[in-house]
Amino acid sequence: MSSDGRSIRRVTLEVPGSKSITQRALIAAALAKGESRLQNALLAEDTHYLMKALELLGAKISIEEKEIRIAGTGGWIQAPVEKIFLGNNGTALRFLTTLVCLGEGIFLLDGTPRLRERPVLPLLQVLRCMGVTIETPENSGCPPLMIKARGLPGGRTVFTDLDSSQYVSSLLLSSPYAARDVKIRLAGRTVSEPYINMTLQVMEQFGVAVERQKDNIFFVPAGQSYTARSFVIEGDYSSASYFFLAAALGLARVCVPNLTGESVQGDARFLRIIEDLGCTVTWRDGGVEVAGGKLNPGDVELAMGDIPDMVPSLAVLAVFRSGRTVITGASHLRIKESNRLAALAAELGRIGIAARETADGLIIDGGDPHGGDIESYDDHRIAMSFAIAGLAIPGIRIADRGCVRKSFPGFWEELKKLEPGTR
Numbered sequence: 001m002s003s004d005g006r007s008i009r010r011v012t013l014e015v016p017g018s019k020s021i022t023q024r025a026l027i028a029a030a031l032a033k034g035e036s037r038l039q040n041a042l043l044a045e046d047t048h049y050l051m052k053a054l055e056l057l058g059a060k061i062s063i064e065e066k067e068i069r070i071a072g073t074g075g076w077i078q079a080p081v082e083k084i085f086l087g088n089n090g091t092a093l094r095f096l097t098t099l100v101c102l103g104e105g106i107f108l109l110d111g112t113p114r115l116r117e118r119p120v121l122p123l124l125q126v127l128r129c130m131g132v133t134i135e136t137p138e139n140s141g142c143p144p145l146m147i148k149a150r151g152l153p154g155g156r157t158v159f160t161d162l163d164s165s166q167y168v169s170s171l172l173l174s175s176p177y178a179a180r181d182v183k184i185r186l187a188g189r190t191v192s193e194p195y196i197n198m199t200l201q202v203m204e205q206f207g208v209a210v211e212r213q214k215d216n217i218f219f220v221p222a223g224q225s226y227t228a229r230s231f232v233i234e235g236d237y238s239s240a241s242y243f244f245l246a247a248a249l250g251l252a253r254v255c256v257p258n259l260t261g262e263s264v265q266g267d268a269r270f271l272r273i274i275e276d277l278g279c280t281v282t283w284r285d286g287g288v289e290v291a292g293g294k295l296n297p298g299d300v301e302l303a304m305g306d307i308p309d310m311v312p313s314l315a316v317l318a319v320f321r322s323g324r325t326v327i328t329g330a331s332h333l334r335i336k337e338s339n340r341l342a343a344l345a346a347e348l349g350r351i352g353i354a355a356r357e358t359a360d361g362l363i364i365d366g367g368d369p370h371g372g373d374i375e376s377y378d379d380h381r382i383a384m385s386f387a388i389a390g391l392a393i394p395g396i397r398i399a400d401r402g403c404v405r406k407s408f409p410g411f412w413e414e415l416k417k418l419e420p421g422t423r
């Protein structure tokens with residue numbers, strides 16, 4: 001029953017395979033020798049850019065019956081004549097920056113104007129210290145990158161005060177093929193740490209051992225290689241968060257199949273957050289069911305540094321709570337597909353919600369939202385989170401709906417199941 005006594009219908013909503021696991025599995029499979037098969041992989045703009053790039057680097061990839069088949073390179077990376085264009089795929093840009101170092105020759109990595117604003121400098125500095133020659137012709141520490149590769153030398157490295165975990169994942173993923181052992185130490189602040197754990201898990205699943213000598217020290221022995229395999233990818237928790245949000249707002253009881261409670265995906269924590277805010281979460285039949293509708297009032301503060309992609313979903317949830325929601329630890333949202341802190345503050349303002357950007361997050365006072373035209377900033381997560389607000393408030397229109405193609409091309413189709421009057 002909803003708070004006004006109406007019974008709430010149950011809706012099953014499907015999400016594609018995890019974007020982050022798919023991209024790691026693609027890298028491991030492309031470096032392995034022999035054929036790997038990825039089932040339930042994400043087929044979306046980001047993964048298409050990565051697959052196209054891996055083909056240019058020598059992997060053979062085909063998609064048959066939704067299964068991705070990859071004949072790996074065995075670590076022999078070829079230098080393409082053309083430049084490698086990655087759209088606005090930050091993960092692929094960072095992962096390939098180290099991977100191309102395994103080859104010999106000149107590699108050019110580039111992307112959209114927004115990708116050209118997304119930093120890679122901390123990773124470039126580490127690779128340069130190892131002896132790799134890398135130029136950023138725009139002299140910005142951002143793409144386009146020109147990498148003159150002669151194999152990855154390896155050695156000891158330190159990353160200090162990370163603004164992206166993707167640099168660490170990048171170095172970890174290619175390190176088994178380095179000339180020497182690689183030892184990585186993380187100093188100071190780390191963000192998005194669950195993604196590093198995910199990298200370690202996928203490496204292990206493809207047969208590579210990484211020694212975690214301390215929480216912040218990783219040792220990858222040289223002379224290892226990935227083993228080609230069949231690999232099943234679990235559902236994407238980031239994509240599922242929009243449907244959990246819909247359940248939290250009382251739009252339906254939402255069941256999402258193909259998710260496990262023991263996932264390595266950090267974004268699974270969004271379920272615990274909404275549980276604490278008053279939702280009920282039940283695990284059944286290999287999936288999860290969320291019921292909500294009555295959110296606990298009062299002020300809350302949430303540190304989101306580990307799960308940055310959940311901030312848009314949480315920000316929209318905050319609109320519908322009475323009380324203040326303070327989001328901290330999220331300054332790295334400024335270097336995502338859009339400057340997500342600025343984008344969220346601006347768009348919440350357009351629907352009548354007081355939201356203020358802070359040095360590392362947002363302060364949002366829940367209230368009485370009204371309709372409005374929402375700018376997407378070519379950012380899938382802004383479009384998808386406000387789309388849920390649009391089901392709860394009349395008169396919300398989302399500009400550039402197509403930007404969801406980056407991670408969830410079927411989003412709007414799936415969302416129709418939540419529209420009033422559909423069964």
Ligand SMILES: O=C(O)C1=C[C@@H](OP(=O)(O)O)[C@@H](O)[C@H](O)C1
Pocket residue numbers: 019020021023091163164165166169191192195308309332
């Ligand atoms: O490694 C990954 O798959 C990702 C890491 C995170 O980025 P940062 O580590 O840059 O925060 C996350 O925001 C991104 O969507 C995917």
Ligand SMILES: C=C(OP(=O)(O)O)C(=O)O
Pocket residue numbers: 088089090091092309336337381407
């Ligand atoms: C930040 C994201 O992706 P990427 O960094 O790979 O562009 C995202 O999907 O929210």
